[in-house]
Amino acid sequence: MSHTAPSPAPHPSLHRLLSDLHRALPPSEDVFLVGGGVRDLLLDRPLKDMDLACRDAEYVALRLARTLDAAFVPLGRDHDPPSFRVVLRDSGRHGTESNQSFLDVTEVHGRDIVEDLGRRDFTVNAMALALRDLSALTNPGPSLIDPYGGLDDLHRGLIRQTGPQTIADDPARILRGFRLRAQLGWALDHATLDEIEKRAPALAKVPAERLTSELRLILECPGGGRLLAEMERAGVLAVLFPELRDMRGCGQNHFHHLDVFHHSLAAVDHCEVLLAELDAVFGELREPILAVLKGWRLPWLKLAVLLHDIGKPGTKAHRSTRENTERITFYGHDALGAAMAESIAVRLRLSTAERKYLTGLIRHHLHVGVLLRPEAKLKARLRWMRRLGPDLIPAILLCLADVRATLGPSSSLQEHQAQEIRGVALIREYLEQTRTTFSVAPLINGHDLLALGLPPGPLLGRILKQLQEAQDAGEITTREEALQMVDQLLPGRATAN
Structure with a gap:
């Protein structure tokens, strides 16, 4: 059925785009705004999707591209129904959000727009508005084509399959x-x-x-x-993630109150709480944290939290203590978990950078946990800051979420709070070190070591790393001290300025 209802007038930022579309197409052209765009318009949300449906979609898309000075891109021969993308050269000018820079024009499938809507996924996405009505900005509003009750579901906040x-x-x-x-x-x-x-x-x-x-x-x-x-x-x-199967029912030691699987789900929940409470927990660090979590780093942090203990079932062991009791251990679960996460990342077709990020968070979560202990030395902290770079921040968030989800009889809420305080301090220290210590050029570089007669290879790399750690920690502050350290690292080798 067609449901006539007063719909909100388009947001003022859309006027220019709608005006251009109206100018590009003759009034007689039956072109419809469909899908998520209609839903968002009715909800008065920013219009992220501009999906259009019409007859002779290729002709309409070409005409729009010419009028809007945009690029025309067919979406593949196998696309059913045929679809074409109109890539805008200046999306900001047309009022859409900065991450939206195209219109998709798709051939109406079936006898008419009503049959076409029947092929769509959920009722709130199976509504349409005639573009000529929308462009005219008439009052009381355009006629909403709503054959599956999407408007009622929208008002009820319900996601329901179309058929x-x-x-x-x-x-x-x-x-x-x-x-x-x-x-x-x-x-x-x-x-x-x-x-x-x-x-x-x-x-x-x-x-x-x-x-x-x-x-x-x-x-x-x-x-x-x-x-x-x-x-x-x-x-x-x-x-x-079939790899999660073995985590279910895998019991843990007395620090935990949940099996590995439910602990991991709880850790994800606590990660969400931390992210929602950035102001309260991290104060002025909120913006730097959000800057580090831009793009895919935020969602894949949550995935890393889910998978951080995925290696535990494969490394679970029972060891006797001096008191003739038995304790559960998971030695090496970080390394095994990283390898399993690598396989998952490959299966998900993640990029090399995404795979490295996901597996790194899992591989190093125990090391970062050690840095949150009060006995952690400055040199160790600086070493891991160098090694992980900005990924240290999501790694700390993972550790804090992990700690919050660990509530066994041997866990201490007081210690949890202390670890959280140290986590905040570690992020603050890292940001300060990036502005100071890590911005200083090395006292000696690889070319210097080659000039001293060291051959290229792993030994040269290890020496450079040791020199850098010593410089970061303030153990050496001059070139002369750095050369002396090379002498100490390579006894019998003569060095000279």
Whole structure:
């Protein structure tokens, strides 16, 4: 059915774009704004998506590209229905958000726009507005085409599949449903959730790139990590990460009150709490922390928290103590966990930088935990600051979330609070050291060592590292002292200025 309702007038920043679209197309052209753009317009949210549907989409897209001085990009021969991208050269001028710089124009599928909407995923995305009505900015508002009750679901805050085959036709919509839940804070309706549980195994056949894209969008939302528990109950997490299976029921030592799997979910929850409380916990460090977590670093931090103990089941052992009692150990679980995370990252098609970041957080989480102890020496702290660079900050967040989720009988809330204070201090110290110590040029570099007769190779690298650590710690402050240190590191080798 067509649902006529007064819709909000487009945000003033969209007027120029809508005016240009109106100018580019004749009034008789049946072009519709569809999908998430309609939903966001009705919610008075920033319009991130401009998806248009029409007949003869290629002609319309070419005409829009010429009028808007934009680039025309076909979206592949296999795209069904045929779709074309109009890439704007100046998205800011057209009022869309800075990260949105294109329009997608897609061929109407079926007899008309109503049949086309029936192929879409969820009812709140299965609404359309005629562009000519929207562009005219008429009052009381454009006519909303809403054959599946999307407007009612929007008012109820409900994510509901458009039809009984919605999920079966494209299982990637399972993650899209959770993504909408994360972005909007809405609920999945019971029938849709039942269908998700039924179809979850089919996610294994969805291309990795699509899964990764949706997972990132879920986890980058504030509180998005908390949906991992819901995804677990729906059978989704087990398909995405079958490696988690052995974590379930894997008991831990007396510092823990949960098995490895539920401890990891709890740590993700605590990571979300820390991120929501940046002002309260970290004070003036909030902005530097957010700067480090830009882009994919925020969502993959949450993934690292989920996976940080993934190596524990494979390294679990029982050892006898001097008191003839038995204790549980997980020696090497950080290294094994990093290797397992590497395999997961490859499967998810993460970039080299993303893989290095994810596996590094897991590989080094125990080392960073040691830095949060009161006995940690300055030289050790500086060494790890150099080694991890800005990744030290998310590594500290992971450790603090891990600590908060450790509430066994031998855990001390007082010690937890002390570790948190030391974590904040370590971030502050790192930021200060980057402005001071780490900005100073080395007293001796590789060329100097080569000139002294050292051959290229691992030995030269080790000496440079030791010299840098000594310089950072203030143990050497002049070139002469650095040369003397080389003599000490290489007894019998003559050095000269």
